[in-house]
Amino acid sequence: MGIFDKLKTAIKGNADAGVENFDNILQKTREEFLLTSSYFYDPSINKLSVYVDIVGKWENSKKIDFAVYCIEKICSNATERWGGPHNRIYEENQLRFAYIKQIFRSKLTIKGSDLKRIIVAIYNGTNKNKFNFQDWSLAFLLNQFSKQQKDHSVDQEAREALTVLKKHLESTASSYLEKEKTKLLEKIEDLLFEKEEGNIRSVLFLGEDDFTPVANSIIEGLQDRERFLWYELIAKAQKATGAKPSKKYITEAKAVITDLGTDKFKKTVQELFTTLINLKETVTEHRHNYSGAEYVYIEAVFLSSLNTEALKGLVWMCSLFHDQQTIQTISKLGDRCFKKIPQKGPSAPGVGNACLYTLANSKGLDGISQLSRLRLKIKQNNTLKIIEKYIQEAAAKHGVTTHEIEDLAVDDFKLKEGKREWNVGDFTAVLHIAGVGKSTIVWLKEDGKEQKSVPVVVKNKHATLLKKIKDVQKQVDQATSTQRDRFDRMLRSNREIKLEYFKERYVEHGLLGWVTNNLIFNFIGDDITIQAIRSKDKWITATGDEVNIEQYTQVSLWHPAVSTTGEVKLWRDYLIANKVLQPFKQAFREIYLLTEAEINTRTYSNRMASHILKQHQYVTLAKGRNWTARLIGAWDGGDQDTASLLLPEYNLRAEYWINALNADDAFNETGIWNYVTTDQIRFINTQTNELVDLIDVPAIPFSEALRDVDLFVGVASVGNDPTWRDSGGLPAYRDYWQAYSxxxxxxxxxxxxxxxxxxxxxxxxxxxxxxxxxxxxxxxxxxxxxxxxxxxxxxxxxxxxxxxxxxxxxxxxxxxxxxxxxxxxxxxxxxxxxxxxxxxxxxxxxxxxxxxxxx
Structure with missing residues (x-):
């Protein structure tokens, strides 16, 4: 006699007890539900008076009797969960499923004998293929049961029931429920494990991806005690759900990490995260034949959903630490997880969002600095909103503006005038910023002469310090690129700051002092404003006159759109004559002034209309300039989009209308149009949501918005592609290519x-x-x-x-x-x-x- 037959023989229960009463409960539930809805797909019964006043108040044993009744009734008259005619039987069964779910998820004390009754009722030999474990809400049931068995082993009746459930789960193939099934099997294994002193159950990464074997080998290679504590941490990490961790979650994780040792935790978690950062997607080609035709599609997998949850939990745990290495690694991991997989989206957005949370909740401002960097790299609109929210929260917490919090978060890396020195044995290493994103390290001997490469003695005897120097160099290169882009965007805002703040945060700052060194600033006094640039610790005008900036109170970045043509030319001549290299276009910035045609059209500009753009390239550019834009395709509502740029300092939103170019079925395998055409540019008042006359739009936001759009056209236009005409392009639009080119x-x-x-x-x-x-x-x-x-x-x-x-x-x-x-x-x-x-x-x-x- 098999284990299942033994369970059936052992359990008689009171099958008929209360059946008539239960039938009556179901009838009343159906009548009450019909008063508010006739739609029985996955109904909710927790607010019905029948449940609140009657079923919800039953004693524990009666609730279990009712759940078993519902299971047996469903099994006796239904063939599948959602199919079949939507008749009285269907409606009653949906209500029975709803009661099972509600009972299993509400507070319920479950004994081993209760679990046996439920499992036998479900797997009675006649209905095992009709419904899956999720239909029966078994995850809720086992969650309740496992909480009650936390500190001791399950009894024999429960063990037999869990063994039957495990057998059925392992024999069931359901790819779309694989994650849930794996988690349920893991919970069963945990319940079946004999909890005795010194007996530790191994808990490893479960996902089917390329990360699992590497990560598990890292864990299995640890010493016993360390490995056992990591089993506990992984089990905790696998329970990471929701958008952010609870205080209890972090507290419990901290206790295990403390027991393990902070340094040991950091070492292993760094190794795990580095593995994921360097991991490449697994690409699989699928072929299917349908109606005599072969269809091919490519599937790229980076991280399984099971490992996504586990890694999300580990990233949350890192919010306990605030050292540079941890923050840098979390930032790199976030960058990797938001990297887009073609035709799919971000590689692992769940882990990426956890990285954003951890950076935002780190002590100090290093995490905010990394969020500022990621904001300039990440293209997903919803992710950018999350980053913006975290930066705004940090600013509010410190009582400053978002611009100021980003200023405060910039590390100076102990640089002085773009340089930093280290004494390394008998040599001196000199880090020198050479350009945006570029720096050099020069090695000097004791006599001051330059050594052409890293000295061998430094490699052999000072490897740790050498690694630190190279890490600083990477961070400096990263920071100069980030801050260059931030200041470039700052030109949109016309932000004014106090002179003392300007000197402290910009001029005297080790890194920002270099970034701003060749920029032109407005110095504003009570009744005069003058423009000047820094040259050898002096402030010089475009005509070469020295300026004493101490007589001014406010400072802002100079924008050529609000200067005369003569003033702009003077600055351009000055830069060329003195061979000044600006980190971005300022004096030579393109200026877009209102035209006569735009005054006549009043509320819109056609200056950038009627162009043909490569859609993917255009959307990438738009997001890179902080515009909100989306891909459109051959689906309902996919024939147009409005790209938009928020200009909060002016209470404005710029809009650029985009339309699909539906010619020759020019879309890719996912239905996204290859090309789009451009239309009007408009400005909206964000406070009233009304159109603004172009003549009322200030010069700087008008010029900056049109400059961005000109960039989109200038780069993404098919007219820029030298191969477009010869490779086919769109024959009907070759005249556009010729005219634009x-x-x-x-x-x-x-x-x-x-x-x-x-x-x-x-x-x-x-x-x-x-x-x-x-x-x-x-x-x-x-x-x-x-x-x-x-x-x-x-x-x-x-x-x-x-x-x-x-x-x-x-x-x-x-x-x-x-x-x-x-x-x-x-x-x-x-x-x-x-x-x-x-x-x-x-x-x-x-x-x-x-x-x-x-x-």
Whole structure:
């Protein structure tokens, strides 16, 4: 006789007791439910008076009798959970399922014999394939039971029941419930485990992914006591649910970590997180045949849902620590988890959100600094809202603005004037910021002479300090890039600060002092404002006059949109004459002033309308500039979108209308349109939600919004793609490609033209290079070439034959030694690279280019 037959024989129960009463309860429940709804799909009965006043007040044993009654009735007259005709039987069974769920999830004392009755009623040999464990709310039942068995082993009756349940779960295949089934089996294993002193059950990572084997080998490689405590931590981590941990969760985790030892915990958790940071997605190709056709799709898996919960719990536990290494690792992990998997989304958003929580709740401001960095890298709109919320909460907690909290959070890395020194044995290491995201480490001997590489003695005897120096270098490079982008966006706000704050937080700050060194600032007094730039600890105007800034009280970043053309030209001439490199475009920033046409249209601008953009590229650019934008596709409501940019300092929201370009079924395998067309730009008052006349929009937000949109068009337009026409593109829209590729110059291109006009005469190719209208004209040895200053596309004389040259991003930019007054215009570098190459066209060896030139 098998174990299941023994259970049936052992359990008689009182099958008929109270059945008539239970039938009456169900009838009353149905009548009351119909008073408010006729929809019986997964009904809720917890607020019905039948439950509140009668069933909910029953004693424990009667509730279990009623649950068993419901199970047996369902099994006797239903074939499946949701299918079949929606008749009286269906409606009553849905109410029975609802009662089972409500009873199992409410406070209930369950003995071993009770568990036996319930399991036997469910798996009675006739209905085992009709319903799954989730239909019976078994997770709720076992949660109740396990809480009551926390400190002792289960009795024999419960053990037999759990063994039957385990057998049925293991024999059931249900891919969409795999996570829930695995968790339920883990709970059963925990209940069946003999809880005796010195007997420790191993708890490891459960998910089916590439992280599990590596992570489990790390845990299994620990010493016994350490490994046993990690089993406890993993079990705790696997219970991580919700958006943030409870105080109880963190307290319980802290007790185990304290027992383990903080350093040991950090060492192992760092190893686990580093494994995940370096983990690549597993890509599987699936093929299916349907109606004679083969369909292929690619599935990319990074982290299973089971391991997502476990890692989320471990990340939460790290909110107990506030050291640089932990915060840096959590930030890197968050960055990795929000990395997008094509056609799927963020790799592991659950773990990523846990990283944001931990950074926001770390002591001090290092975590906020990392949130500020992530805000500039992450593209998902909902994630950006979470980061913004955390930064606002931190600002409110410290009684400062969000700008100020981000200022305060910037580490100076003990830099002085962009440098830091370490004494390492007989050598001195000097870290020097060389540019945005770039720094160098120079090794000096005792006599001050430079050592070309890291000294061998330093590698051998000072490896720990060497690693620390290199880590600082990475952090400095990361910080200069982050702060450059932050100050660039700050130009939108026209923020004013006090002079003393400016000197303390910017000028005298080790890192921000370098970032702001070549920027132009407004110094504001009672009745005068003057612009100045720092040069060798002095403040100089565009005409070279020295300024005593102490006579001014307020400071702001200078924006060329609110200056005259003459003032802007003076600053541009000053930068070029003194070879000043700005970290982003400030003096040479494109300015967008209101046109006559926009005054006439009054509430909207068509300046950036009627362009064809590559949708994925456009959305990535928009999100990178802090716009809210989404991908649209061939589904209901997927034919248009409105990208928007909040400008809170002005109570404005800029909007850019986007429409799907439905031509030749130009969408990818997920239904997302390959191309979109552009429409109007508008401004909305965020307080009244009304359209604002363009003439009433301040110059700075107007110029900045249009500058962003010009960037989207300038980069994502199909007119910029030299291969679009030849590779097919959209035949009906080739005229647009031709018009954009060689048409009028945008503001960005006009700016390039101005820079090139002053730059080309100083280049080696000056004698064969000129600027003519919209083109940089290069006279090569074989032909003459016209490089369009906007699109960077090329025509060849005498017949304006198109020359297709695709820039090789893997090759080093050969314009690196050419002085440019700002960083960040890739198009300018492409034009110069092409000009240098074409000036020596007789030395080109690439057959894809020479075949066109010699045609």
């Amino acid at each position: 060689f048409g009028d110059l945008s503001e960005v291109a006009k700016n390039r033209k101005e820079i090139l006009t002053g730059l080309i005469p100083r280049l080696k190719i000056a004698n064969v290079t000129t600027i003519q209208d919209k083109f940089v004209v290069v006279k090569g040895k074989l032909r003459t070439y016209k490089i369009h200053i906007g699109s960077t596309n090329i025509l060849m004389e005498p017949n304006d034959q198109y020359l297709c040259i695709v820039p090789d991003r893997s090759k080093k930019d050969n314009t690196g030694n050419i002085y440019l007054p700002f960083e960040g215009d890739n198009g300018l570098s492409v034009i110069l690279s092409k000009a240098f190459m074409l000036a020596a066209d007789d030395k080109i060896t690439d057959s894809t280019i020479t075949s066109q030139i010699n045609r």
